[in-house]
Amino acid sequence: MIHYQISGGGTKVKVDVCVIGAGVAGLTAARKAAEKGLKVLAAEKGSGATIQSSGVIDVAGYLPPNHMFTSASEGVRTIAEKVKNHPYSIIGGGKKSEPERRGRESERNVRRALDFFVEGMKSVGVNFRGSLDENVLVTNFLGTFKPTCLCPSTIYNGDLRRLDGSSLVLVGVKGFPDYDSKFCAQSLSDILPCLGIKPKSVSHAYIDVPGLEGRGDILAIEIARKMDDPQVLEKIGQSLQKVAGSAEHLAIPTCGVQSPEENIKTLAEATGANVFELASFPPSVPGYRLVKSLENLAQKAGVSVRRGYKILDAKFDKNVKSLRVEVGRKIVEIEADVYILASGGFLGGGLKEEKDFIRESIFNLPVYSSDGINLEEVYLEKLLSRKVFPKGGHQLFSCGILVDENLQPLSEKGEPMYGNLYAAGAILSGYNYMAEKSGMGVAIATGYLAGLKASS
């Protein structure tokens, strides 16, 4: 519970740590900071990128443009050694550190952070599988693939390497327009040989979800909710049996909101096959589950998670004094000893476009491109390529604020701007989550460290 202090001057909330943003970076930071028994508030305006994410935890998939890492630990070390200004490099000690040392230190920090994540998720009944030592290859509704590090067990079962020498049936739902299993099968059939995977067969099928028959506009969440109904799940199991044939693997677009792991288990038992959930795109059920679990976990750890809190701006001198927050009709002041900026990128709202320039939304911190150029007077369009999918990604998406090895945002002079401000997640510059497949890893690792540093 938050205690409001109401006085003539207005309404205040006093906490020890205020985290701005309740996505994966913010909630990780908040939970870590709360470990020491501090009063932590995670303030969220609505949502950002995490809730729309595919549901898997990418840590280090590629060194752009196209060197695929076989393991996230290899990836983190390589990136920390070689890529200047990358958050992995920074958490390994930054420029001051020797490359190899940086690599090891970074990997150590990432490992600790991911353990924190996995253990936390386990404690709220969500099992994430995978390891830093071996990347997993997952596929999605479109039949494309990506290397990732950790997956919910429902998706982990779909590691593409398991398909070598066995049969897969991609099962679509009739009337669910976001996923066409035929298209997915064709894509996947084209891609698998390039990955050196030779399945016996990749075929497709369609089933009806009881209660959603005859539709043409089914939403993923509707399917997921139906699957949480044991009676419906049983019928789906029977339908899957009919289309499975002798296939060892069955892919389904979603497996539930409340009880995804139990549902997968039930379907696996009913069919005798390895049933797995596909990685998703918006509106993503696994992404939604991830945020709900993270919120639940943070609240259990004593964090006050509040949606509907929109940070407007801050009062500061050498330190951040307070934040002005819009809570419905009221403007509330939040006073904390330490602040963690985990406000996200463009989707989260941490970065915004203003008159064709990129700005940091709350503190007006200087924004930089990944090669360290101050973007105060650089037009946004300069950071976009004419190609839609350029090699290495658009520069725009690797822009953000610069931080030191303590994850404190830097001023133009290269010094920490405020003594009590830390930052984590997509607000940071120096990495392109799309080209590298590193988004969640950076968010969790920097969130963990920011929470640790803020609470010490």
Next chain:
Amino acid sequence: MPEKELEHIEGIMREEDIVLMKPEEEETYKKVEACQNCGLCLVVCPILEVLQHEAYSGPRSITSELSRTVREFWKAKDVVYYCTLCGRCQEICSKNVPVPKVVSLIRSKLFKQRRELMPANFQAMLENLNNYGLAFEPMDKEARVESARGRLEMLGLPYVPDKVKSNAEILYFPGCQAENLLPEIRESAKLVMEKMGVDYTLLPDLKCCSLPSILMGDSETAEKLQKDFLEKMRSVGAKIVVTTCAGCTATLAEIRDRSNGDFEVKHLIEYILEDFGKEKFGKLVPNHPENVSVTLHSPCHLDRHVGKYTTEYAEELLGMLPKVEFKKLGEPGRCCGAGGLLNLYNPQISREIAKKEIEEIQKLNVQNVVTPCPLCLVQIDQALFKKKSKTQALDYTVFLAKRLYGA
């Protein structure tokens, strides 16, 4: 421009299906352009939990329909009356697109330009508002007092007569439901304020806060009621309006903002915590003879349309009452399903939404669920009754009165 000329031009516009917007309406309308079509709103929409996407295309369709096509607002007619205006979509939206405001806006345009599309089962309430300026047909004064006394007796609470005075500090605004259907709420508010010893008055001639008119799209009646309220405020001269209904709080606050009134609008819970003082109030509460376990249903109109802090206040106040064990809902923030006039438009769907909240309430096994909104109260009460639940629904103010008076 002279009235006649304006009317003439508006008439032509209407024939050509051209919609005129006021500046603030235009502002709201423009905000839908921020919609990215991601569909997250559909995941949290309470109507979509019980009604298929096929029958209700949801908040996303309202925003995307309007932002991508010519402003043919009537295309949203199938969606717009299903909305309870709970605001969960706006809350989770990464751009905070104000869907509830847009829904009200579309309903007002439909009412003005395509009157035949307004649901028929709004008609009775429309007539009440036209005839009496109230959502429900009023009882005569004697019958009301008798009804109030009877209910108070059942609750073990005393009766205090109405206070009507000029230049009081507080104007207590009970709202249509407490005034006519649930007088125990109105009476309990008086009892609480008596205990607090604050200077309050009632309105002898209460009119609706205008929310039902807004929800029907009847902006003309809404404006009339709002003008009436502002005039009364001026003559009463109170510094603060205290309400006991979430809908009234949000609506009157909005009216205050738009008219730049120099008075405040607060729910009784806000008044107690912000103006009266938590500690001071705590000293008034005696050690009650009975223990009670209770949970809170926070109304959408307070939690989202006024601000999340109202839920914190409500929880804090419950938590400090002696012998009251407060248990928080496992999944708070659900809509009761009665809002937006959905309880009139489609009572079946409205009840299905309530069932989901009841499931949450029943998980806690508490004696009471309290809620600071008469509309939520009736909805939850009926749903609990249907489930033959042991948990009893009580209005928040009534609960406060009971604890204050040892009842």
